Amino acid sequence: MGERQVERPVIYIDPQKARDLDRDLAFQKLYYRPEGYYRTAEKMQTTCKRARYVFTLAVIKNWLNKQALYQIHKPRPKYIPQASFNNITVPMEIIQADLCYMPYDRIGNKTYKFALNCVDIATRTKWTYPLTKRDSASVAKGFVKLFNSRICPIIWSKVKVLMVDGGVEFQGNVIILMNEYGIQIQLANSKESMGIVERFNRTLQEWAFFIQDGVEMRLPPTERCRAWIKNLPIFLIELDNSVTRLLGISPAEARKKEHVFAKPSKPRKGPIGFDEPRLSHDVLVRYLLKPGELEGGRKRATDCN
CATH class of the missing domain: 3.30.420.10 (Ribonuclease H-like superfamily/Ribonuclease H)
Known part of the structure; x- marks a missing residue:
């Protein structure tokens, strides 16, 4: 009998995962460099076009929102739903x-x-x-x-x-x-x-x-x-x-009523404050600080979100 031919292992690669990996590597090369660290997705898209990459704005935003550094330094949202004083209903208390x-x-x-x-x-x-x-x-x-x-x-x-x-x-x-x-x-x-x-x-x-x-x-x-x-x-x-x-x-x-019910000053589609559902213990959360909370004192122009 002749020698048995050695079978080579076959590795199956998902084409979609391969494309996602190549895209992530391209994003990392453009973002994590001295002239990078863009604060908006539009600037990141302009850089991608110069490097001859064709990525939609939605794909760029999705990738940036997963980066810890971008979450800290991205522009502050103009509209933040917050719990108001609408739980206080009794006058003059x-x-x-x-x-x-x-x-x-x-x-x-x-x-x-x-x-x-x-x-x-x-x-x-x-x-x-x-x-x-x-x-x-x-x-x-x-x-x-x-x-x-x-x-x-x-x-x-x-x-x-x-x-x-x-x-x-x-x-x-x-x-x-x-x-x-x-x-x-x-x-x-x-x-x-x-x-x-x-x-x-x-x-x-x-x-x-x-x-x-x-x-x-x-x-x-x-x-x-x-x-x-x-x-x-x-x-x-x-x-x-x-x-x-x-x-x-x-x-x-x-003042003529026993209870006065006010609308929330910043409404939101869903519960906020103590009415929000609690997250499970295995969920990782990154808390974004308000200006001045990290080191105390007044707000500075260089404070993170």
Whole structure:
């Protein structure tokens, strides 16, 4: 018998997997190089065309989204669904307060520099009290005069939580005052947590500057208008009777209800926040940080997503 012919092993290669492998290698050569690291799929597609590769934009986006480096440094999304304050439905239970810098308005012997702004989260009712100083004693005095006034419908016994930032003006006498009425002070961790009162600060400043510019047009070029306290009641009444976007009704009408249900400020097709389904333990997740969270401090231009 002759020698038995040795059979060569046959390796079956999937053509589609081979093409995918060649495509991934081409992407890696173009992306992971000093002149690479593109932040958008369009720039990556332009580079592929110069290298005589024909890849669709969808294929390039699919590959880039799987790269860890691209996930960290890709452009920040313009629309991010987030959980809002729509779970707070009882009026006058949770109040947000903040101190807003205003133009110096001199009335008599006093010069008012700040505005103590308060917003009820459930009804979006807003109040403002002018202050001359920003220390805790002045802020505590402003809370007393504001909550005890006739124009403010807040009842001390109904308020349960006062949300403020970590400023020193909300410490000291303010803490003592809130402890007397059994009100819990909750410190906000970020600007997003104080978004409602921060937006009111902007609205108040825009309104004041608009009127001041209108008055200055009739004054000599050397004179300036800094008045804003005189027309403050008119502004607050107008806001109180205006329909808000998330509630669909005015704050004056919302205060008459036992529960006020607001729409989410950033809607999404599906549950968000605590209502989202939990992932299984074997799923790998990469958490993308907000600006400044990695090293602390303020936002920088070089911060990752």
